[in-house]
Amino acid sequence: MRIITVGREFGSGGREFGKRLADALGIPCYDKEIISEVAKLKGISTEHVEHIAQSDISRIYAGTIGRTFSTPIYYNSMAFEVMASQQEVIKSLAEGGDCVIVGRQADIILKDMNPLNIFVYADKASKLRRCMERASEGETEKEILKQMQNVDKSRARNRRLMCDGEWGKREQYHLCINTSGIEIKALVPALAEYAKAWFCENKQVL
Amino acid sequence: MRIITVGREFGSGGREFGKRLADALGIPCYDKEIISEVAKLKGISTEHVEHIAQSDISRIYAGTIGRTFSTPIYYNSMAFEVMASQQEVIKSLAEGGDCVIVGRQADIILKDMNPLNIFVYADKASKLRRCMERASEGETEKEILKQMQNVDKSRARNRRLMCDGEWGKREQYHLCINTSGIEIKALVPALAEYAKAWFCENKQVL
Numbered sequence: 381m382r383i384i385t386v387g388r389e390f391g392s393g394g395r396e397f398g399k400r401l402a403d404a405l406g407i408p409c410y411d412k413e414i415i416s417e418v419a420k421l422k423g424i425s426t427e428h429v430e431h432i433a434q435s436d437i438s439r440i441y442a443g444t445i446g447r448t449f450s451t452p453i454y455y456n457s458m459a460f461e462v463m464a465s466q467q468e469v470i471k472s473l474a475e476g477g478d479c480v481i482v483g484r485q486a487d488i489i490l491k492d493m494n495p496l497n498i499f500v501y502a503d504k505a506s507k508l509r510r511c512m513e514r515a516s517e518g519e520t521e522k523e524i525l526k527q528m529q530n531v532d533k534s535r536a537r538n539r540r541l542m543c544d545g546e547w548g549k550r551e552q553y554h555l556c557i558n559t560s561g562i563e564i565k566a567l568v569p570a571l572a573e574y575a576k577a578w579f580c581e582n583k584q585v586l
Numbered sequence: 587m588r589i590i591t592v593g594r595e596f597g598s599g600g601r602e603f604g605k606r607l608a609d610a611l612g613i614p615c616y617d618k619e620i621i622s623e624v625a626k627l628k629g630i631s632t633e634h635v636e637h638i639a640q641s642d643i644s645r646i647y648a649g650t651i652g653r654t655f656s657t658p659i660y661y662n663s664m665a666f667e668v669m670a671s672q673q674e675v676i677k678s679l680a681e682g683g684d685c686v687i688v689g690r691q692a693d694i695i696l697k698d699m700n701p702l703n704i705f706v707y708a709d710k711a712s713k714l715r716r717c718m719e720r721a722s723e724g725e726t727e728k729e730i731l732k733q734m735q736n737v738d739k740s741r742a743r744n745r746r747l748m749c750d751g752e753w754g755k756r757e758q759y760h761l762c763i764n765t766s767g768i769e770i771k772a773l774v775p776a777l778a779e780y781a782k783a784w785f786c787e788n789k790q791v792l
Contacts, residue, residue, distance in 0.1 A: 501756060550707060550754075556762035566787045573776035581772045 382407075382478040382579045383495035385486040389548065390531040391507030391524075393559045394500040398482040400565055404572035410473050411482040417469045418462060432462045433484070434531060485535075487552070488542045496578050498571075499553040504528075506560040554578065588613075588684040588785045589701035591692040595754065596737040597713030597730075599765045600706035604688040606771055610778035616679050617688040623675045624668060638668045639690070640737060689741075693758070694748045702784050704777075705759040710734075712766040760784065 384401065388394020395411055402409030412426075415433065419426040470481060470489050481490070487497040502510075504525075511524045532548075539547040550556045555574065557567070590607065594600020601617055608615030618632075621639065625632040676687060676695050687696070693703040708716075710731075717730045738754075745753040756762045761780065763773070 499756075503757070548756075550705075550756045550762045550764070551709070553762075554764045554766075556756045556759075558756070558760045560760075562784070562787050566783050567780060570776055570779035570783050573779060574773060577772050577776050578768070581768050 381474060381493055382575075383474050383486075383490055383493050384480045384575060385490065385495045385497045386480060386482045386500060387485075387487060387497070387548070387553065388483065388500040389502065389507060390528045390535075391511045392500045392502040393510055393564045395482050397498075397500050397557070397559070397564050397568070398480045400568045401572060401575070402480040404568050405478075405480075405575065407478045407480065409480040409482065410470075414466060414469050414473070414481075414484060417473075418465045421465050421469070422458075422462060424458070424462075428458075429462055429466075432459045433466065434534060435459065483535075485539050485542055485547075488539070488545075494582060496555075496575055497553045499548060499550070499556045501548070501556065501558055503558075503560040587680060587699055588781075589680050589692075589696055589699050590686045590781055591696065591701045591703050592686060592688045592706060593691075593693060593703070593754070593759065594689065594706040595708065595713060596734045596741075597717040598706045598708040599716055599770045601688050603704075603706050603763070603765070603770050603774070604686045606774045607778060607781070608686040610774050611684075611686075611781065613684045613686065615686040615688065616676075620672060620675050620679070620687075620690060623679075624671045627671050627675070628664075628668060630664070630668075634664075635668055635672075638665045639672065640740060641665065691741075691745050691748055691753075694745070694751075700788060702761075702781055703759045705754060705756070705762045707754070707762065707764055709764075709766040 384398075384405075386394050386398040386401075388397070398411060399409045415426050415429050419429045422429070466484060467489050470484060470486050473479060474481065474486075474490050474493055474495075481495075487495060507528060508521065508524060511528065512521065515524060536547040539545070545552045555571075557571070559567075590604075590611075592600050592604040592607075594603070604617060605615045621632050621635050625635045628635070672690060673695050676690060676692050679685060680687065680692075680696050680699055680701075687701075693701060713734060714727065714730060717734065718727065721730060742753040745751070751758045761777075763777070765773075
């Protein structure tokens with residue numbers, strides 16, 4: 381199986397990159413689809429799943445063990461069920477055939493399948509610009525900057541629960557792409573060729 | 587001008603990558619040529635230039651200022667002359683036309699020319715294997731590991747004298763390529779296309 385995982389800084393365009401790369405390679409891209417599938421399996425709303433997936437699990441974990449936080453136990457156990465279910469959904473999608481999976485520490489979850497792991501990042505100005513273009517009405521620059529910081533912080537913390545390697549550190553990935561000031565679609569054809577060559581070197585033909 | 591700089595961890599194959607990328611793009615690659623040119627200009631041996639270029643300049647600098655080290659003053663001033671000359675040679679080569687420049691913090695020296703900055707890295711086992719294949723007779727694994735560590739440490743320290751950004755941190759580069767377990771030549775055609783697309787996005791046609 382040829383699996384490509386895309387880790388990304390919030391606002392760097394990782395989702396767009398994953399989708400375009402998958403299109404260029406003629407394979408599916410899984411991103412929000414994972415959330416919908418988990419929601420269906422657990423019988424809860426996609427918003428609830430998304431909220432848990434974006435939370436800082438280490439804090440929920442601390443709450444479960446020490447019971448010193450006010451987080452309700454129901455929420456804690458649901459958080460773990462959701463995270464477990466997410467892992468199962470990711471494995472099952474990957475086993476279904478070649479694909480691109482965006483986020484959700486899929487590179488760790490699918491380690492045994494030897495995926496091509498890509499990380500997408502950008503400078504703060506570019507990320508802010510990209511987020512502002514997609515912002516809801518009334519959302520301020522300050523709120524977006526705060527969200528950028530919080531989401532990436534949670535991703536880094538949640539990764540630490542799953543492996544020794546640090547989120548976003550280049551050593552963890554096969555290729556790190558800086559999208560600052562660049563139209564992602566312009567870079568995708570070359571990166572699709574890169575992916576093909578990489579899998580060929582790893583004796584898997586895409 | 588379309589300039590590509592290649593920073594690299596010692597043993598990761600950055601030199602081979604730079605040469606192959608330049609060949610694929612039909613432009614020159616400057617690496618050891620810079621050393622020869624500096625040696626000619628300063629009237630010293632290439633070995634002497636190479637030794638200075640691989641030294642930890644911050645220590646030489648400390649020695650020059652405080653005079654608390656035993657480093658001879660002649661050596662100190664020659665070190666600075668060599669580094670200055672190296673910068674001039676790099677600028678002059680870049681101004682001469684499109685090219686790839688390997689190492690020597692060329693991304694910082696040529697910042698105003700808006701180069702495409704690539705960083706090449708690999709895991710320790712891959713770097714050691716690559717170095718062992720190229721080792722002189724009698725060189726031990728322990729010696730090579732020590733050299734790997736020392737050279738990269740000097741590069742990181744010398745960069746700190748030139749800019750705020752940290753050597754090898756992905757934020758400093760446009761693309762970071764992990765060569766672990768990979769034949770570099772297999773990846774070069776796709777990366778040549780990547781470079782062309784990147785320069786096109788930056789309104790410079792390669």
